[in-house]
Structure formats: C-alpha cells, structure tokens
Amino acid sequence: xxxxxEMTSDPYSGVTLQRSVVEQVTEGDDDPRFATFVIESGWSxxxxxxxPELFNDVAEQINNSQEPIVGYMGHxxxxxxxxxxxxxxxxxxxxxxxxxxxxxxxxxxxxxxPNTKGRDYLKRRLVKTVSxxxxxxAEKFQKGIKVKQFVIESIxxxxxxxxxMSARLVGGLTSEME
Numbered sequence: 594x595x596x597x598x599e600m601t602s603d604p605y606s607g608v609t610l611q612r613s614v615v616e617q618v619t620e621g622d623d624d625p626r627f628a629t630f631v632i633e634s635g636w637s638x639x640x641x642x643x644x645p646e647l648f649n650d651v652a653e654q655i656n657n658s659q660e661p662i663v664g665y666m667g668h669x670x671x672x673x674x675x676x677x678x679x680x681x682x683x684x685x686x687x688x689x690x691x692x693x694x695x696x697x698x699x700x701x702x703x704x705x706x707p708n709t710k711g712r713d714y715l716k717r718r719l720v721k722t723v724s725x726x727x728x729x730x731a732e733k734f735q736k737g738i739k740v741k742q743f744v745i746e747s748i749x750x751x752x753x754x755x756x757x758m759s760a761r762l763v764g765g766l767t768s769e770m771e
Contacts, residue, residue, distance in 0.1 A: 608687040608702040618684050618704050626705045626766040628683070628715055630723050630748075633759040634697040640737025641729075643758060645697030647743050648690040651725075652699060654745050655688035664703060665749045666710060668726050682711030685748055701748060705766060711750050716766050722756035723748050 608629065619625040634645045655662055664683030683703040691698045701723075705712045714720040727745040731738040751760070 608689045608700050610687045610702065614686060615704070618686070622707045624707075625768065626707075626712060626716070627686075627702055627768070628705050628766055629700060629702045629763050630760055631763050632699040632701065632723070632725065635758065636737070637757040639757050641731065641757075642734050642737060642739045643743075644739065645692050645695060647740060648692065648697035648699045651743060651745055652688040652690040655685055655701060661685075662745060662747065664711070664723065664747055667752060668724065668747075668749050680709065682706060682709045682750055683748070700763075703748075712766070714750070715762065718765065720750050720753065721762045722751040722753070723760045723762075724751040724756050724758070725749075725760070 615625075632648075634643050634648060636642050662685040663681045664685065665679045666682055669677050669679065683705055685701055685703045688699055688701045691700065705715055711720070725743075725745060725748045727743055727747075729740050729744075730742040731740050733739075751757075
C-alpha cells in the first residue's frame with residue numbers, strides 16, 4: 594500500500610501520507626517523529642478573516658506541492674525574505690480540510706526533523722502552535738480584511754502565546770502510525 598493511514602478514533606484525524614515521501618524524508622532517522630496541528634477558520638489577531646472556503650485550497654496546495662512546504666522557528670521578516678535561509682524544523686507532508694457549516698478546520702501533519710530545536714521544543718510541550726505565512730489577496734471586510742486568496746509559503750512554529758489564529762498541536766509528537 595503506497596499510503597500510510599493514521600489510525601485513530603478522532604474524527605479530525607485521517608491525514609493520509611504517501612509512504613514513499615515518508616520513507617524519503619525520514620531516511621536515517623532512527624526515531625521519526627510527526628506532529629499534527631489543527632488550524633481553524635475565523636478572525637486572526639491581525640484582523641484578517643480566514644473564511645472556510647480557503648481551507649480546501651490550502652489543503653490541496655500542501656498535498657500537491659512540487660516543492661516541499663517547510664516550517665521554521667517563527668516567520669522570516671519580509672525585508673529578510675530574499676536573503677535568509679533559517680534552519681528547517683518541519684516538513685509538511687499532508688493536509689485535510691474538514692468543513693462544518695461556516696467553520697473549517699485544516700489538519701496538517703508534519704515530519705519534525707531530528708536534532709532540531711523544533712523537535713526538542715515540541716517534545717517538551719514548550720511550543721504548541723504554528724502560524725502560516727504566504728501571499729494573500731484581500732478586501733475590506735467588517736472590522737478588518739477578508740482573505741480572498743492565499744498562496745502558502747511556510748507553516749512555522751509560533752512562540753508561545755503569539756499565534757495569530759487558532760493553530761494548535763493535537764496529541765504530542767507521534768511515531769507515524771500512532
């Protein structure tokens with residue numbers, strides 16, 4: 594079977610990973626660890642409204658990206674973007690959008706690279722949230738702006754209590770089939 598399925602009774606589970614990709618990214622790692630996060634639609638702290646209609650598209654971008662979508666320790670500052678290449682902490686391997694009425698949740702699953710601060714912090718439960726970064730097009734909406742289109746660049750580890758939207762770790766670090 595080329596797909597590895599996450600087995601659990603949680604209705605928000607079921608992010609399917611391609612076995613070939615999992616084998617490729619975990620090669621040489623004696624104890625591969627994965628993290629699943631749930632990102633929820635709604636208003637962010639920066640007064641951006643992320644509607645549920647965006648979430649299927651973001652899941653598709655993650656699942657079908659030709660280049661890896663990775664995660665860093667916090668975001669790269671816009672002015673540093675052309676120059677910096679921080680150490681990669683996570684590689685995002687799969688996503689699934691779950692929509693219920695006017696709300697959506699995006700489940701995203703990452704391989705947490707070995708010997709990184711990210712793995713250490715996640716294991717110790719010091720970091721429990723992520724924040725996505727990318728290019729948006731938006732329009733004025735209610736008390737801020739509504740994101741109409743979002744092209745994802747990275748989903749980065751967020752400092753404790755700073756994530757702009759609800760994007761929390763579910764469970765802890767797991768081996769692939771847990």
